[in-house]
Amino acid sequence: MPLLRGQRLEPLTMKDVDIAMTRIQRAITPSPMLSIEPLNLYLKHVIYTKAESLQPSGSFKLRGAYNKIASIQKQQEKASVITASSGNHALSVSLSARWLGQHAIVVVPESAPMIKKDMCRALGAEVIEHGLTYDDAYLLAQSLAEKGDANYVHPVADTDVVAGQGTIALEIIEQLPDVEQVVIPIGGGGLASGISFVMKTIKPNVKIVGVQPEGSSAFYESFKKGRLVELREVNTIADGLSCKKIEPYLLDMISRWVDDVVLVGEAAIKHAIRTGLLYGKLLLEGAGATSLAAVLEDLLDLKMKTVIIASGSNIDKQLFTDVINERL
Secondary structure, three states, X not given: OOOOOOOOOOOOXXXXXXXXXXXXXXXXXXXXXXXXXXXHHHHOOOOEEEEHHHOOOXXXXXXXHHHHHHHHHHHXXXXXXXXXXXXXXHHHXXXXXXXXXXXXXXXXXXXXXXHHHHHHHHOOOEXXXXXXXHHHHHHHHHHHHHHOOOEEOOOOOOHHHHHHHHHHHHHHHHHOOOOOEEEEEOOOOHHHHHHHHHHHHHOOOOEEEEEEEOOOOHHHHHHHHOOOOOOXXXXXXXXXXXXXXXXXXXXXXXXXHOOEEEEEOHHHHHHHHHHHHHOOOOOXXXXXXXXXXXHHOOOOOOOOOEXXXXXXXXXXXXXXXXXXXXXX
């Protein structure tokens, strides 16, 4: 598929990540690295949580979106941007565009949490609801980008976006120099690509584990079969990880740098949301809770000094209520 206006798909380099860090530091402070004692006692292990859920947009997506829009602005002082997203990337594009004085158009699936759609509108973005999944929204956004003059800000398949997500690894290394294992949610793959590239470049012995929901396991299937697998359907409360197939640009990077991928079920994700709130003192959406779910399901070697990525906190109000009130 040809590149969309403004999209960049070049091999990721450490120079890209360093430039991204310089840009991001102007607007975004490092997210905290937390080792929360009530959670450690509950788990009977010490773990460290990289709380990207506390970013101003409520997720790690702010890094990639801000870096991309700032790079566009450097070339065009006044430019419109357009994207498709299941929610968090749309929020981050909306906020970044507001900070940088750009007009943003975001196409979101009808199934995206209402809190995310409402926040995008409140931040000044033009919101278009289309289809039931991210893939449906993506097709419309592509069409609008091809017909108009807006620059496309891809949620995952873009060098500048992945470089922005890779800045998380730079912070982890500074905050916890003796890290041995990093556990990362995988949806489209931009977060895992950025973190794993930087981590393996600087500290190649660190183990990288990706986590996917059983109901959205495109990369798990691709990883295990050694080829690109497209799912017929996806079904998970981790809407931020809902994706039928992995972009080839990212599949290559993840296959090269991620050591293992594990699956977690819906019950485990709900358990992680409750545990994260009660013992970790963090509000997590489904996608943001999957790394903790892998810990709770005993899928990881916790003898290693482990960092889990809490990727987002933008949970739908009704889903949150249902999860908290669910009879166990």
